[in-house]
Amino acid sequence: MYESFYGLSKKPFQITTDPSFLWMGKKHREALSTLKYGVMDNKGFLLLTGEVGTGKTTLINRLVEDVHGKAYTAKIPDPGLSKYDFYRMVSRYFGLPIEVRTKSDFIEPFSRFLNDAHEEKKSVLLLIDEAQRLKHDLMEEIRLLSNLERQDAKLLNIFFVGQNEFNSILLLPENRALMRRITITYNIDPLDQAETCAYIRHRLKTAGADYEIFSGAAMEAVFEFSKGYPRQINIICDLAMFFSSQVSRRTISRKIVDQCRERISFSVEELPVESSHSQRVPAPKTYYQPIKRERWPWFTAAHALYAAVVLLVLGSGVYFAPVSLKDRAGRWVREIYQTYFPVSGKPAATEQPVVNAATSGNSESEAVVSDTSRQAVRTPPAVERLLPMPNRPPDLDIPQTLDDLPRASAPAAQRAVHAESPAAAVTTSVAEPPDPADAIDWLLNKRKQEPSQ
Structure with a gap:
């Protein structure tokens, strides 16, 4: 934007870490030479710390450029990873054609890679930037990677680059094993x-x-x-x-x-000192409010969906059921309904015809009774077991007073009874007044004669 105004070929103060702009002051030359010696001599663990913006990333980029061709390098920009994600990233940056699912999937091919690099007389450098973001479990996994070594040489160089608080993390008791393995450390100070x-x-x-x-x-x-x-x-x-x-x-x-x-610059205004004239207003009180409960809190949209599905399945089953099954079900429901709720004025299905012993010899009466019994609807046995229905009593036409009873002499009434039923014998006295029981017998005999007529 302003390069042509000043006659420049490119912007001189970019925030990007361009190694060509690295200013090799006394501190940076010393740091670069120390770290390069640690990598080329396979010193194991190295540490570079400094405050934010001191040029750590620019320095390690220059280091990678200087050791190019003499070492295999892999840089982890953000170590806030899980164990297996860390292994996958390391294998990908080193170009290992493996798929990491377990720790053994990574350790065996990586160990062969380190031995092959040693045979080629090349170093292996693993750079971990922003080391202050490392967690303890991942730090332990990194420490155990340094055990992949030979008796006469280190096979892996691990280079930690982080802010100054990483020094405090290393001083924790659980990290003392890793701290004691670090051989070279360097801290970059700001410029004067x-x-x-x-x-x-x-x-x-x-x-x-x-x-x-x-x-x-x-x-x-x-x-x-x-x-x-x-x-x-x-x-x-x-x-x-x-x-x-x-x-x-x-x-x-x-x-x-x-x-x-x-x-x-950020302008941060100081808060005024609190005095008796400028006291803060107390926070408003909160009052209790009862919780509004729903009518059916358990009935959710999922329950409604389940109910709809059940109804749909039942309806489909009824619709696609065989016709014979539907007829049987309809008859069963109809019989149950007629049993417990008979139509008024008509006998129930369980009503049986009344047959009197006095007319059992009459062939015409037997025919009527047999026809009636064949036409009667039998109640299902299951219904009879549940609730047996009693027989309907016969209708009686009882006179209102004794004066309405028909007068008949004792011999005439006795002859009428013997004529209708020879087996019945009625003993009455001519001199006694008419008995109400005789009147009831007379009415019953009269009703028995009506069907035959």
Whole structure:
């Protein structure tokens, strides 16, 4: 955006970790040489720490570039992984054609890979960035990987790169076994003011600048803002070059840097001191509110769906059932209903015809009784066992008073009884007054004569 204004080939203060912009000051040269020696001599565990923005990632990228061709390298950018995900990522970055499902799926091929690399006289470097995110169980798995070694040489170099709090993690009692295996450690400190100025000039020269773009006062202001952290230096210098190009000034002054600081810094206002005149209002009280219970809390949409499915299955079964089964079911329901709920004015299905012994000799009466018994509907045995129905008593036409009874002499009544039923013998006295029992017998005999007539 502003490269052509300053005559640059590319932006000098990108936040990306470009190894070509690595400024090799005294600290960085010492760190790079120490770490390169640890990798090439197979020292095992290495550790590089520093605050955020001190250039750790840029330094290890330069290290990987320098050992290229002399070592197999794999970089884990984020170690916040599970055990098997970590094994899968390591095998993929080293180019191992394996599928990791168990620990043995990884250990055996990885051990062969380490031995083959040793035969080729190449080192194997495993870089773990952001090491402060490691969990204890994964740290133990990484420590056990260092056991893949020979009696005369280490086969795997593990390089931890993390912030300063990773040192505190290593000092925990559960991590002391890993801490004692670390052979080389290095900590990158922020730059001082002289190193900050040299850092700015180096990046500008690498980008193609042919004159001093930042004044001495501007670089001093940059150091006051960044405290010597390279990432903060890149942020404020990039913004200062953009604002200076907008106002067409090829040299950046302290005033422009101060204006950029106002746009980057966070303004945190201090809270006023609480006094008797500015006391906080107490929080409002919360009152109890009864819980609103639903009418059928157990009846959910799932229950409704299940009920609909059951009804659909039952309805389909009834619809597709055989016709004979439907008829049998209908007859059974009809018989049950007629048994317990007979129609008024008609005898129930269990009613049997009344046959009197006095008319059993009459052939015509027997024919009527047999026809009636054949036409009667028999109650199913299951219904008779559940609730047997009693026979219906005969209807009697009883006179209202004794005066309504027919008068007949004793010999005439006796002859009538003997004529209708020779087996019946009625003994009455002519002199006695008529007995009500004789009147009832007379009525019964009269009803028996009516069907025969």
